[in-house]
Amino acid sequence: MTAFLAIYIISLSFVPLVHDTLLSRNAWLGYGTGAYAYQGQNYFVLFNDPYDGSSKPHVQINPTFAPNDRIPIIEFSDWTSYVDGFNFFNDFNVTIRPAGQTLDVTYSRPDILLHKFVTANPNNITVEMVSDKEFTAHLELWRWVMTSVNGMTIKDTPKPTQIPITTQIEFTFQEDSLQSTGTGEIVLSRVPVQIMIWPFENGFNKITIDFVNSEMSLTVSGTMTPVGRTYPTWNYWDLPYVLPVVAILVVAAYLLVDKRGKKNKDRASRSSR
Numbered sequence: 001m002t003a004f005l006a007i008y009i010i011s012l013s014f015v016p017l018v019h020d021t022l023l024s025r026n027a028w029l030g031y032g033t034g035a036y037a038y039q040g041q042n043y044f045v046l047f048n049d050p051y052d053g054s055s056k057p058h059v060q061i062n063p064t065f066a067p068n069d070r071i072p073i074i075e076f077s078d079w080t081s082y083v084d085g086f087n088f089f090n091d092f093n094v095t096i097r098p099a100g101q102t103l104d105v106t107y108s109r110p111d112i113l114l115h116k117f118v119t120a121n122p123n124n125i126t127v128e129m130v131s132d133k134e135f136t137a138h139l140e141l142w143r144w145v146m147t148s149v150n151g152m153t154i155k156d157t158p159k160p161t162q163i164p165i166t167t168q169i170e171f172t173f174q175e176d177s178l179q180s181t182g183t184g185e186i187v188l189s190r191v192p193v194q195i196m197i198w199p200f201e202n203g204f205n206k207i208t209i210d211f212v213n214s215e216m217s218l219t220v221s222g223t224m225t226p227v228g229r230t231y232p233t234w235n236y237w238d239l240p241y242v243l244p245v246v247a248i249l250v251v252a253a254y255l256l257v258d259k260r261g262k263k264n265k266d267r268a269s270r271s272s273r
Contacts, residue, residue: 054081
C-alpha cells in the first residue's frame with residue numbers, strides 16, 4: 001500500500017507538465033464568436049469579438065515580479081482605424097483562423113483583401129498587415145495613459161502633435177496597483193508617412209500611425225520594474241517543473257520517516273519481551 005501511494009502521488013505531480021507538453025498552453029483559444037485569447041509566459045493577448053471594434057488585438061504583459069497580473073501595454077482599435085478610407089470595424093467582412101501561435105484575421109471587400117497576422121512570440125507580439133496590393137492605412141493604438149512617447153511628455157506638447165518620422169516608438173507608463181513603472185516599444189517594419197501622439201489628462205492616450213504600403217508589421221514588447229519594494233522573481237509557469245521535485249522529496253521523506261518508525265517500533269517490541 002505504501003509503494004502504491006508513493007507512485008500515485010509522484011504520478012499526479014507530473015499531470016501539469018504532461019498537460020503543458022501535449023496540449024500546449026502557447027496557443028490561441030476561442031472563447032466566443034470571433035473572440036480569442038493567447039496566454040504565454042510573458043504576454044497575454046486578447047482578440048475581441050466582432051461586435052466590439054476594440055482589442056484587435058489588446059497586448060498585455062505578465063510582470064516577472066507579479067506573474068498572475070495582466071498589465072495593458074497597447075490596444076489596436078479597429079473601431080477607429082481605416083484602410084483606403086474604409087473603417088476596419090464597419091466596412092469589412094472578417095474571418096478569423098487560429099494556427100498555433102498565429103491568428104490569421106482576414107478583412108475583405110470587393111476591391112481589397114487584407115490579412116492581419118497576430119503572432120505571439122515569447123519576447124514580443126507582432127501584428128502584421130499584408131495585402132496583394134498597396135493600401136493606405138490609418139492605425140490607432142490606445143493606452144490610458146502613457147506618461148511619455150519617444151521622450152516627449154505632456155509638458156512638451158499639450159496638443160495633438162506629429163512626432164519625427166521613425167520606425168521605433170518607445171513609451172512609458174505607471175501602474176499604481178503594483179507600484180511599478182513600465183516601458184513599451186513598437187517597432188515598425190516600414191517607414192510610415194506620419195506618427196501623431198494625442199494628450200489625455202496627465203499623459204497620452206493614443207498613438208496614430210499613417211502609412212502607404214502593401215505590408216507593415218508592428219512588433220510590440222514591454223517591461224515593468226517595481227518601485228519602492230522588492231518582489232519575488234519566481235514565476236507560476238515554473239510550477240509544472242517544481243511539483244514533481246517537491247512530490248519526490250515529500251515521498252522520500254515519508255518513506256524515510258516510515259522506515260525509521262518501523263525500526264523504532266521493532267526495537268521497542270524486542271525490549272518489552
